[in-house]
Amino acid sequence: MxxxxxxxxxxxxxxxxxxxxxxxxxxxxxxxxxxxxxxxxxxxxxxxxxxxxxxxxxxxxxxxxxxxxxxxxxxxxxxxxxxxxxxxxxxxxxxxxxxxxxxxxxxxxxxxxxxxxxRDCEFLDPRFRASYSHCASAEKVSLSYYAYKKTGWKNMIIADISSNSVCILVEDGIIKGAMDACIGAMGFIHGPLDLSMLRDIDENRKTANECFSHAGVSKIAKVNTKVVDTKDEIIKKAVNNDENALLAIDSLVMSVVMEIYGLYGIMNNPIDGIILTGSAGVMHDPIDISKMIEKKIEKLAQVKVLTSxxxxxxxxxxxxxxxxxxxxxxxxxxxxxxxxxxxx
Structure with missing residues (x-):
């Protein structure tokens, strides 16, 4: 049946x-x-x-x-x-x-x-619950489970890199923490709010949500189009050697690598490996973003690239x-x- x-x-x-x-x-x-x-x-x-x-x-x-x-x-x-x-x-x-x-x-x-x-998830590390009201949306649980089933790793860092970039920490087969897009690495669209954006909010030029929705590397690439087209427009400009778009890609890689190293630094167990996923995390063509990240983190642990x-x-x-x-x-x-x- x-x-x-x-x-x-x-x-x-x-x-x-x-x-x-x-x-x-x-x-x-x-x-x-x-x-x-x-x-x-x-x-x-x-x-x-x-x-x-x-x-x-x-x-x-x-x-x-x-x-x-x-x-x-x-x-x-x-x-x-x-x-x-x-x-x-x-x-x-x-x-x-x-x-x-x-x-x-x-x-x-x-x-x-x-x-x-x-914050109300008792399985998370108490430090994450105390520090952040929100660590990640529900689909990060799903992709973490796929990584767990695919690799069998019980101690790993999963980097989901796309419109948002969110890294998840798994230890002893339990999700212990994560860094959400508004507090950690940049994605193509969303990212953390810096001082300039805080001033825009205080002076009523933009709402916090408007800033969050333009805090990703699109601000560096100077791309302001529909959400669904943002990634493709940045990649297109980068392929054509646009300086702003190339800097945006390099900045995306930098912020993700910083986040991975940050989670690695607080792990209590030896790490089994690092997972890359999301549309940017698995991208090899026309720009090999996946390899750019992997080169920076492979000294920490073995790296596996999954699927978007x-x-x-x-x-x-x-x-x-x-x-x-x-x-x-x-x-x-x-x-x-x-x-x-x-x-x-």
């Missing part, structure tokens, strides 16, 4: 889904741009029902927003307020993710929601293992199993 396990990655520019069968083989991978979802140009429900028989979905594992309203992997029917405290200060809001969330509820299929990494689909695949793997391996914990995160089965 055919069974399906669906995983979701709620990214900055797109919402993507991985569909696995009962043998953990890929059935399909769906990538839906968030702006098209928000404008009803594409529908997740339609894409899914045109791809598989939704009655045969055993479990869908999803992410949404900051995920700071829950601290356990929770059945969707137990979740209130979409498991978020607020949409403010979280980058540009398109509404695409909210539309997908609504359509998943309408499908009435078994579904679970992954929490983000935040890590978040969606990891979510699908979580769904599969909860059902078939009876997992009660994922990387230290408790799994609530009530209401996983369809009623009736």
């Amino acid at each position: 055919v069974e399906y396990y669906v995983g979701m990655d709620h990214g900055t520019t797109a919402v993507s889904f991985e569909i696995l069968d009962e043998n953990q083989k890929e059935v399909a991978h769906l990538t839906l741009p968030r702006d098209k979802l928000a404008n009803n140009e594409v529908s997740f429900k339609e894409e899914l029902t045109n791809t598989i028989d939704t009655e045969k979905i055993k479990l869908l594992c999803m992410c949404y927003g900051m995920g700071d309203g829950i601290n356990e992997i929770t059945p969707l029917k137990d979740v209130k307020n979409n498991a978020i405290q607020s949409l403010k200060g979280a980058g540009k809001v398109t509404g695409g993710g909210s539309q997908v969330y609504k359509e998943i509820e309408e499908l009435d299929i078994p579904a679970i929601l992954i929490p983000g990494l935040h 689909k890590s978040g969606a695949i990891g979510s699908a793997m979580i769904a599969y293992d909860i059902i078939n391996e009876n997992k009660n914990s994922i990387l230290g995160i408790n799994v609530k199993k009530r209401k996983l089965k369809k009623e009736g």
Whole structure:
């Protein structure tokens, strides 16, 4: 009998889904741009029902927003307020993710929601909980699980480099901490707020969220286009030897390497390896950003480059293992199993 396990990655520019069968083989991978979802140009429900028989979905594992309203992997029917405290200060809001969330509820299929990494997560190192209200969004849990399953490493640093750049620390097979985009390395779009931006906020020239959404290396490359086009425009300019774009790429690499070294410096266990993922972390062509980073960190540990689909695949793997391996914990995160089965 055919069974399906669906995983979701709620990214900055797109919402993507991985569909696995009962043998953990890929059935399909769906990538839906968030702006098209928000404008009803594409529908997740339609894409899914045109791809598989939704009655045969055993479990869908999803992410949404900051995920700071829950601290356990929770059945969707137990979740209130979409498991978020607020949409403010979280980058540009398109509404695409909210539309997908609504359509998943309408499908009435078994579904679970992954929490983000935040102050109320007791599995995190107390120092991270004390220092930062938010460490990473929920899809970072998914891609970390994919890295864990792919390598078997229990002590590692995972660098997810894309529109945001977030590095995650895993020790003894448990997520212990992470550095979110607003406090750590730059991505193509988002990044930490520096003194100039703080002054812009204080003097009411920009909101904090506007600054956050322009604090990535796009500010260095002098690219100010639609979110979905930002990375490609920076890369295009860099390929054409634009000085600002080349400096932006070098700065991206620098900030990611600094973050990896920072997490390495606080590890309690010997490190097994370092994972690179995300659209920039796996990029070899037309610019080999992956190799640029690897050269700077390979002295610390062996480096493995995964796929830009890590978040969606990891979510699908979580769904599969909860059902078939009876997992009660994922990387230290408790799994609530009530209401996983369809009623009736």
